[in-house]
Amino acid sequence: MTGKFIITIDLGGTNLKLALLDLRFHILSKEVLSTQAFKKPASLIGAIADSIDNFIQTHDLSKKNILGVGLGLPGPIDVKKGLVHYFPNIPGWKDVGLKAILEKRTGLKVYLDNDANLMSLGEFRLGAARGAVNAICLTLGTGVGSGVIINRKLFRAETFAAGEAGHIPINESGPRCNCGGNACLEVYIGNHRIEAEARKVFRRNISLEELSSLAKAKNQKAIKIWLKVGRRLGVALVGMVNLLSPECVVIGGGVANAGKILFDEVRKTVYRQAMPIQAKHLSILKAELGSDAGLIGAGILVKEKGLV
Numbered sequence: 001m002t003g004k005f006i007i008t009i010d011l012g013g014t015n016l017k018l019a020l021l022d023l024r025f026h027i028l029s030k031e032v033l034s035t036q037a038f039k040k041p042a043s044l045i046g047a048i049a050d051s052i053d054n055f056i057q058t059h060d061l062s063k064k065n066i067l068g069v070g071l072g073l074p075g076p077i078d079v080k081k082g083l084v085h086y087f088p089n090i091p092g093w094k095d096v097g098l099k100a101i102l103e104k105r106t107g108l109k110v111y112l113d114n115d116a117n118l119m120s121l122g123e124f125r126l127g128a129a130r131g132a133v134n135a136i137c138l139t140l141g142t143g144v145g146s147g148v149i150i151n152r153k154l155f156r157a158e159t160f161a162a163g164e165a166g167h168i169p170i171n172e173s174g175p176r177c178n179c180g181g182n183a184c185l186e187v188y189i190g191n192h193r194i195e196a197e198a199r200k201v202f203r204r205n206i207s208l209e210e211l212s213s214l215a216k217a218k219n220q221k222a223i224k225i226w227l228k229v230g231r232r233l234g235v236a237l238v239g240m241v242n243l244l245s246p247e248c249v250v251i252g253g254g255v256a257n258a259g260k261i262l263f264d265e266v267r268k269t270v271y272r273q274a275m276p277i278q279a280k281h282l283s284i285l286k287a288e289l290g291s292d293a294g295l296i297g298a299g300i301l302v303k304e305k306g307l308v
């Protein structure tokens, strides 16, 4: 192939997604690799570097065709220094200068950011929040990831740690959260919590997909669980909406597939409780880019040289 391309990577707890993008952020090709065999940071970094080299080769490209590599990572990142502070779900990482290491190994320009920030950037530029000036994007899964767009830019703060909507407490006290806090939104509406609640109610294991289908088939117990999730998410959003007055809240991730029942309850809660001017100018929308949002956001990060 000829021309310029971008490689983007979405690193999760168990696998690595690679994508080849053109400069208009169309995904031309994707690959998923398991990372479970790589326990130590050095071996995982080696696997990432090798996967980039292989990806370039299998697409009949050379390094001069690659504008850069963008990585979305599951933890707090110092975007300026290209440093991984730590990963909550991958042990062993402590202030690793991943950008410098990968640039040396691959000879390519490398840019890093938190995965939820990049998903938000993707949805903001090319997904459900396009056209907004201020937006909050949430992705609901095992954790609750989020990013905040203020005046058309990702709001990262001086620490690059801003935008953690999943760790807004919604109660004075409550279950312990992975982040070190208590009663965070994430411990109430993360996958595992919803599944645990469903297990209690139905007295058997039940997946989120099944819980959604049951609710769509008017099962009252399932409906009740989704309404509770919607209210909890809604309450947390009321606080965010009153504080930031975004025109747009975008909700994606596996849990968002519950669809209308969840969105109706979130909207009902927010429009009832948020302050009137904030509520009047707000739309609550479903994410549009699905699991590609982070890969697309990482492409934007590369093309704009990390200055997003």
Ligand SMILES: [Zn+2]
Residues within 6 Å of the ligand: 166, 167, 168, 177, 178, 179, 180, 181, 182, 184, 186
């Ligand atoms: Zn937390």
